Amino acid sequence: MYDVTIIGAGASGVMCALALKENNRNLKVLLLEKNDKLGKKLSITGNGRCNLGNINTDISNFNSKSDLSNFKKNLEARNFEFLNKLDNLNNLESYYDYLIRFGVLLTKEKEYLYPYSMQALSVCKSFERCLNHLNVEIKYNYDVSKVSKKADVFTINDDIKSKVIVIATGGKTYPKTGSTGFGYDILKSFGHTITKLYPSLTHLKTDYKYIKDLQGVRVNVKASLCVSEKIETKENGQVQFTSDSLSGICIFNLSRNVKKYLNENKTVKIIMDLVPDYSNIELQNYIKGFSSYKLQDALSCIINNKLAVALAKELKFSNKLVKQLTKNELEGVCLALKNMRFNITGSGDFNTAQVTSGGALLDEFTKGLESTKCKELYAIGEVLDVDGKCGGYNLSWAFTSAIIAANDILKDND
Numbered sequence: 001m002y003d004v005t006i007i008g009a010g011a012s013g014v015m016c017a018l019a020l021k022e023n024n025r026n027l028k029v030l031l032l033e034k035n036d037k038l039g040k041k042l043s044i045t046g047n048g049r050c051n052l053g054n055i056n057t058d059i060s061n062f063n064s065k066s067d068l069s070n071f072k073k074n075l076e077a078r079n080f081e082f083l084n085k086l087d088n089l090n091n092l093e094s095y096y097d098y099l100i101r102f103g104v105l106l107t108k109e110k111e112y113l114y115p116y117s118m119q120a121l122s123v124c125k126s127f128e129r130c131l132n133h134l135n136v137e138i139k140y141n142y143d144v145s146k147v148s149k150k151a152d153v154f155t156i157n158d159d160i161k162s163k164v165i166v167i168a169t170g171g172k173t174y175p176k177t178g179s180t181g182f183g184y185d186i187l188k189s190f191g192h193t194i195t196k197l198y199p200s201l202t203h204l205k206t207d208y209k210y211i212k213d214l215q216g217v218r219v220n221v222k223a224s225l226c227v228s229e230k231i232e233t234k235e236n237g238q239v240q241f242t243s244d245s246l247s248g249i250c251i252f253n254l255s256r257n258v259k260k261y262l263n264e265n266k267t268v269k270i271i272m273d274l275v276p277d278y279s280n281i282e283l284q285n286y287i288k289g290f291s292s293y294k295l296q297d298a299l300s301c302i303i304n305n306k307l308a309v310a311l312a313k314e315l316k317f318s319n320k321l322v323k324q325l326t327k328n329e330l331e332g333v334c335l336a337l338k339n340m341r342f343n344i345t346g347s348g349d350f351n352t353a354q355v356t357s358g359g360a361l362l363d364e365f366t367k368g369l370e371s372t373k374c375k376e377l378y379a380i381g382e383v384l385d386v387d388g389k390c391g392g393y394n395l396s397w398a399f400t401s402a403i404i405a406a407n408d409i410l411k412d413n414d
């Protein structure tokens with residue numbers, strides 16, 4: 001009989017096992033993973049560099065149907081002081097400290113936190129070494145298909161017995177990494193509500209007439225998500241154009257509810273300010289300086305040439321010289337530069353999106369992440385109804401929720 005069995009050796013499951021064993025070496029902890037190695041998804045995060053967190057972490061970067069205030073303190077990594085704390089490992093506070101303890105050296109690039117190696121694989125290796133060191137038992141190639149409970153004991157696949165179970169099976173995205181959404185079924189079987197699931201942090205498809213011509217362009221813009229002609233959210237950052245879609249961090253962060261809106265037959269548009277650093281008037285004065293130029297040539301001195309060509313095609317007077325433009329036309333040009341519109345027709349699916357929005361309703365768990373439907377059952381990571389923006393927030397939730405659950409389990413196993 002195991003004290004704790006964790007289903008899923010991804011970011012949250014591994015962190016939970018390490019936090020448990022580090023604090024109580026006597027606990028019999030079992031980690032079950034259906035792949036032949038741990039952290040298959042973790043190893044491809046951040047384009048292989050693993051964006052582990054963000055120094056600006058606060059609650060506003062996370063979404064959930066439930067109130068996240070119980071987790072606020074744990075999520076907020078106040079500042080980067082921890083780098084100075086390397087000499088003082090007795091006074092540890094956030095999940096950063098846990099990462100360092102478990103062999104992951106950290107560094108930052110702008111506000112983004114990475115492993116010092118800048119390689120996700122090294123995080124997996126450090127975790128593997130630590131799991132061995134702490135004698136965590138791991139069964140790979142073990143696919144959990146059934147969990148039941150009788151007389152305070154859980155049984156997994158009619159095979160393994162455990163006093164406590166932690167569901168760390170991830171969400172539904174990138175199923176080839178192992179996260180097929182099975183955790184939702186287990187939690188449902190214990191009476192939990194699963195909120196509607198959507199792919200989030202994904203590209204958005206557009207029927208923009210000249211989208212093919214824009215393939216490969218990357219620009220920094222201010223983008224707005226406009227739903228039924230009302231601006232819903234804004235984001236600054238890089239947009240990447242593909243042959244049929246808008247992509248990049250900025251678009252990912254606007255993608256969360258798009259599938260839902262489209263299912264509700266709402267019109268969805270992305271409106272881009274291509275020159276957010278200059279006002280309409282400043283742009284008009286700038287363009288006037290190109291009086292003997294064709295409008296398209298003047299535009300290509302301001303924005304990426306492919307965008308300039310597309311925008312000029314949209315404007316009926318693109319062949320005019322700048323000096324021939326009427327006042328209204330010149331205003332119209334600048335308005336177009338600051339409001340380039342893309343009609344959105346679809347979004348990426350669960351195969352391509354980075355996270356699942358929705359999941360097991362957080363309100364049905366205690367603030368230690370124990371189920372209120374079934375004692376000694378815990379859930380952590382993406383299987384819960386919490387999803388973050390792009391920029392390290394989802395791994396920070398996976399790690400933090402794992403530590404929260406581990407601490408709660410440890411309370412009862414002193």
Ligand SMILES: Cc1cc2nc3c(=O)[nH]c(=O)nc-3n(C[C@H](O)[C@H](O)[C@H](O)COP(=O)(O)OP(=O)(O)OC[C@H]3O[C@@H](n4cnc5c(N)ncnc54)[C@H](O)[C@@H]3O)c2cc1C
Pocket residue numbers: 007008009010011012013032033034035038039040041042044045046047050051052053142143144145168169170171173174177178179180182183353354355380381382383391392393394395396398
């Ligand atoms: C391409 C990509 C890039 C990303 N980049 C970043 C990034 O840079 N920063 C960031 O913060 N977030 C990033 N994310 C999101 C982040 O990776 C996830 O939110 C995080 O890994 C979730 O952790 P988890 O432990 O909940 O689930 P997972 O990491 O998905 O782990 C779940 C584990 O459970 C196992 N499992 C599932 N079902 C069973 C079963 N029935 N039996 C046994 N085992 C099972 C799976 O095989 C898997 O190993 C990225 C996601 C993707 C897809």
